[in-house]
Amino acid sequence: MNIPFLGKRRVGAGARDPEGIAGLLAECGLLRSLADREGVRLDDSPASLEQLDQMLPRWRDDEEILPWLGNDAGLYLGTVIVRTVPGAAWAFTEDGQPVVRLVLGRECEVVAAGHQWAATGAPELSQAYAEVAEG
Numbered sequence: 001m002n003i004p005f006l007g008k009r010r011v012g013a014g015a016r017d018p019e020g021i022a023g024l025l026a027e028c029g030l031l032r033s034l035a036d037r038e039g040v041r042l043d044d045s046p047a048s049l050e051q052l053d054q055m056l057p058r059w060r061d062d063e064e065i066l067p068w069l070g071n072d073a074g075l076y077l078g079t080v081i082v083r084t085v086p087g088a089a090w091a092f093t094e095d096g097q098p099v100v101r102l103v104l105g106r107e108c109e110v111v112a113a114g115h116q117w118a119a120t121g122a123p124e125l126s127q128a129y130a131e132v133a134e135g
Contacts, residue, residue, distance in 0.1 A: 021090055026079040031072035044083050049125040066118055074114020077125050085133050108132055
């Protein structure tokens, strides 16, 4: 997911305001709306990822929603990682893609994982989280 409206200057500014960038990336409006309709509470916890994995994938037949939902799922996965894994933080690739950078410098392409989950259900979001959290 490229975030062109941030531009290079804004991404740099985000480094001085990591809370602001984290808040922007955590919005995930479409995912939160779909989850709410299914009775799933997204509280930025690992348990909520497990609940998302259990939702019936009614969105897979809607080619317009699928890419947006994939972005949201990846950003939500990243949000959970950043908020619960010590030292994890948002970063951006040179082409503007949000990734999660772990303490030892490894980068997790959470948006790509979100797209895979939205399209196929694999890997499960909770599984992707567990792989990161375990190191």
